Amino acid sequence: MGIGSGATGAAARGADTPLVETTWEKITDKKLFEMGELALGKDPNAWRHAETPHFVIHYRKAIDAKKVARQAEFYYQQIKSDLQATEDRFDRKNHLFQFEKPEDWQAFVKDAEVQEWAAGFSSRSELFFLSRQHDSFATGTLAHEITHCIFHRFVPHRIPMWLNEGFAEFESGNAYAKFKGIGGGARANARHGPAKFPIQRLLAATEYPDDRSDVSEFYATSARLVRFLITKLDRKRFLPLVNKIVEGAKFEDAVLAVYPDKFKTFADFERAYERAD
Numbered sequence: 077m078g079i080g081s082g083a084t085g086a087a088a089r090g091a092d093t094p095l096v097e098t099t100w101e102k103i104t105d106k107k108l109f110e111m112g113e114l115a116l117g118k119d120p121n122a123w124r125h126a127e128t129p130h131f132v133i134h135y136r137k138a139i140d141a142k143k144v145a146r147q148a149e150f151y152y153q154q155i156k157s158d159l160q161a162t163e164d165r166f167d168r169k170n171h172l173f174q175f176e177k178p179e180d181w182q183a184f185v186k187d188a189e190v191q192e193w194a195a196g197f198s199s200r201s202e203l204f205f206l207s208r209q210h211d212s213f214a215t216g217t218l219a220h221e222i223t224h225c226i227f228h229r230f231v232p233h234r235i236p237m238w239l240n241e242g243f244a245e246f247e248s249g250n251a252y253a254k255f256k257g258i259g260g261g262a263r264a265n266a267r268h269g270p271a272k273f274p275i276q277r278l279l280a281a282t283e284y285p286d287d288r289s290d291v292s293e294f295y296a297t298s299a300r301l302v303r304f305l306i307t308k309l310d311r312k313r314f315l316p317l318v319n320k321i322v323e324g325a326k327f328e329d330a331v332l333a334v335y336p337d338k339f340k341t342f343a344d345f346e347r348a349y350e351r352a353d
């Protein structure tokens with residue numbers, strides 16, 4: 077199935093998101109980061125534009141943009157609810173650039189100096205991707221990258237790699253499953269391997285591991301840790317924990333400060349985490 081083709085619970089899953097086509101001049105938030113400027117190019121009118129409550133979408137074909145708008149607004153609500161966030165800390169809109177022609181995408185990716193095999197990527201609050209991808213892209217990469225740029229709205233700081241990737245992996249499984257009405261929560265994200273990347277190396281990582289099999293372990297373990305924090309510990313305390321970490325606390329110290337009733341030492345936390353799956 078394509079994105080959002082199911083009928084049940086459609087209203088709750090973003091079906092009401094209106095896609096109102098507008099002109100570049102009329103967009104309420106035209107501020108772009110460097111990557112967005114590059115994607116927009118010299119002539120903004122070469123793109124079509126639309127706005128939803130939280131997103132500005134730049135596209136070529138309305139049908140594709142409609143699907144993405146629904147998915148993005150649905151994820152926004154799901155992520156806000158998973159974070160138990162009452163306020164959005166970002167006063168701008170996320171800009172999504174939906175490329176239509178592979179040759180335009182290749183040219184952009186080259187200029188942006190991104191790996192050419194990438195079918196989509198996010199940078200700060202902006203998202204860039206090639207439209208009309210096969211379904212595994214819709215369920216995986218697109219959802220993952222949308223999550224990154226929405227997470228940035230609630231935590232507009234530098235986020236440690238494991239936490240950023242772990243949250244994107246967790247939510248892309250969780251929110252997509254809910255978007256399609258097929259569950260989510262603790263059952264989501266079963267698509268990866270054993271998730272046994274050493275936790276101290278995970279917490280300290282500032283770069284992806286060199287080895288490809290380590291990379292998938294890194295993602296799977298990051299997602300497992302985030303899933304544990306959100307679904308097994310206390311959803312309400314996840315965002316306070318994240319805020320402590322982005323303010324500079326070590327993960328170990330943040331855990332003991334945020335869950336003093338649950339763990340006396342970090343070893344207690346590690347034991348609970350190991351037992352959880």
Ligand SMILES: [Zn+2]
Pocket residue numbers: 220224240241244
């Ligand atoms: Zn990512």
